[in-house]
Amino acid sequence: MPHYHLSFQNPLSGFLQVRTSIENIIGPEVYLQLPAWRPGRYELQNFAQKLQAFEVTAPDGSPLPFKKVTKDRWQVETKGNQALEVRYNFYARQMDGGGSWLSSDFLYVNPVNCLLTPEGQEQEACTLSLTIPEEWEIACGLPETERHTLQALNFDHLVDSPFIASATLQHEVYEEQGIPFHVWFQGDCTPDWKQILPHFKEFTKEQLALFQTFPVKDYHFLNIILPYTHYHGVEHLNSTVITLGPSEQLMLPALYKELLGVSCHELFHTWNIKQIRPKEMLPYDFTRENYFRTGYVAEGVTTYYGDYLLARSGVFTTDQYFQELNTVLKRHSIDQGEANLSVADSSFDTWLDGYKPGIPDRKVSIYHKGCIAALVLDLEIRRATQNARSLDDVMRRMWQEFGQPGIGYSEADYQRLTEEVAGVSLEQYFQEMIFGTVPFEKWLTPALEYVGCSLEKEPAVLSYESTYGFRLNAAMPTSSVIGYVVPNSPASTALSVDDELIAINGRKLENSNLQNLIKGQSEIEVTLFRQKTLKTVKLKPDGTVYLPQYCVKKNPKASAEQQANFKHWLKQDFKEPEKASGE
Incomplete structure (x- = not known):
């Protein structure tokens, strides 16, 4: 059983001291592997570049010979020892949803950044102990078996469980279907729990109703609220890390809307990608790229549901939802990448440059194009089945047939399920929207008509x-x-x-x-x-309108049938109730 230990001497330096104790070694050598990437961000991140003063010792303290065989893999000569200890410093100065951060008042760690595993012991239970001030509490999805000691089932479980440790954590719990959902805040902020908890309960209830069962026994929203403008969120096995700012604006409409949106999005990931996983990622291989082409499912569908379920649960008004949808359209239309690379191919290329702007007009975002594709698919299924079924049914079956039994899905599996649910062929949709470079308007415009809405194309403000x-x-x-x-x-x-x-x-x-x-x-x-x-x-102008802005609007001439379709889709009335006189 590997034992990990974290401590720090000078928080101002940013360096954590990492100690790993390894037992039950058989043979003349052992290989140590540090992850090259982390789940939730599908690009190599080369965490080994943040390690300093690497050393390996035998139980008697004598040094053991080692050498690097790849950028993040070490070969250690055991010299007949069945146990050894690895020590190094890790630079924890990356403040975002996927990083690690050390300061004088709190510690935040994504273990995938900084912990290595001995080859052959990846499936063994392991512990992580912390030497931190006694009064500090720990917010984490892992159980705390002893004071400041966390227990994990295996290495994957450990590195998929980030934590925050501090003396100033704010914490509340709500329950749905008997499942505890923990909401943690770290930072100089004043959460309005009377507003937050009912909203979180509503979108959680909507997600549980969609999937019917929950993959884990509890869940943790780990929020780090920063004193500057920031936005990021990353999904994990039974938790999420969300970094937002500025802290003084947490409960103001603009930032609070972001808190709701990213929280709903990350919770949906508990099913979609943490359990409903592409076959190429089952299991994760942390040593190299895990190429997959279904980012439009993993991130696109999740992006769609992240805002859509806030509207469907009544947390967002229709106008608020359309504002978020129009933001997605604006970000998607920022260049002409859609004409050059499909969303499936762009998913494969996240390992190349998916999180960077890249060269002009090369690719699309699996989040934005994937969200649009999911919206279209949802409305196409609703149209084909006269609202009897929807994308909900597809995702529920993805959970039941792939996520729950731990089977990876393929592109063909996803298309097959969508067509079985719709009861019609969706080949043209997949060839054009997913595997092709057809402009999104061709599909989105008629899809929106089904629910009495239109896609408006307007000149840019400038x-x-x-x-x-x-x-x-x-x-x-x-x-x-x-x-x-x-x-x-x-x-x-x-x-x-x-x-x-x-x-x-x-x-x-x-x-x-x-x-x-x-x-x-x-x-x-x-x-x-x-x-x-x-x-x-x-x-000299040529009469063409470039860089147009797209927005979704209700059609004031929508028929009664279209308005009824809208109600089935969004669970909100097409016509908003009139305000009473004097309001």
Whole structure:
């Protein structure tokens, strides 16, 4: 049984001291493996780069020879010893949902970042003990068998169980179907429990009704609320880590909406990806890439349900849900990647560059395109079955036929189930929306019509985006630097990414006056710096609207049947009740 121990000497340094005790070693050598990636983010992260002062010793304290055989794998000569100890420092200075962080007032650790396992002992039970201030409490999905000691069934269980330790944790529990759901907050914030707990109970109840059974015996929302703007969440076996900020705005509508959205999303992952898992990831192989093409199920379907279930449970109004849906459409339409790489191929390529902007127009987001594809599929199934079945039935069967028995699913399995539930062929949908590069509007527009809604296409707020097809770099607000150019637009023949615009028709650009200077102009002369060289180019509109904004709206002329379909879908009335006089 491997025993892990974490401590720290100087929290200001960011370094944790990690000690691993290994027993029952057989043979002249043992291999030690540190994970190369973590579940929830499908790219290599090379955690070994954060290790320092690595050493291995025998029980008598004498050093044992070792060498690296890959970037995160060590070969140790046992010299006849059946036990050994591994020590190193780990740099815990990554504050997000997938990192680890050490400070003077709290410790936050994702064990997958910093713990290694001896080859052949991955399935053995293990413990993790912490040397931390006595008054600190621990928030974690693992049981605390002794004070500041956590117990795990095996290595996968351990590294899929992040924790927060501090003296200032805030904690409440609610129950649904007899299952305890723990809500933890760390940070300088004042949670309004009377508002939070009823909302969490509502979306939890809706998810439990959908899947009917819960995969784990309890669940933990581990929230780290930061003093600056931030947003991230990561799913785990029976918990999630959510990092949000700024802390003083936690209960204000904008940030509270984000808390609800990410919490509902991550809870849905307890079934979808933690249990309903692609066959390529059963089991996880932490030594290398685990390529899979079903990110549109793992993340796309979850993104759809994360906001949709908030509306269906009554936590969000229809307008609030449409605002979130329109944000997804805006993010999806930020470039022309949909024309070049399918969402299935983009899933495979998360291991290449899926979490970086990448080169222009190369790929789509499995979250955004996957969410749109899930919405379309849900409405297509509802249409085909006259609202008798929906995507709920697909996901419930995915849980019952794959998640519960621990069987990995394939692309073909998912398509087969959707067609069995719909009772019709969905081949064209999959070929175009999932495996193809057909514009999403072709499918989303008629799907929305079924529930009395329309997909509106409007010009961008900034006229130079719509007219000429270029966008400024939002990360450089004090200067007018080109951040994106639409292929085959007027801008594409004259402008390039990183061009710095300095004048329009001889007028200096300053105080964000670009919009005003081009207004009403049939042709503009742009003065710019390109690679520190001064140039002048001309732009002329061609009548096409570039970088449009898409939004979902209710159709005021929706028929009674369409309005009834809307009610079946969202569990909300199509027409909102009129307010009483005087309100």
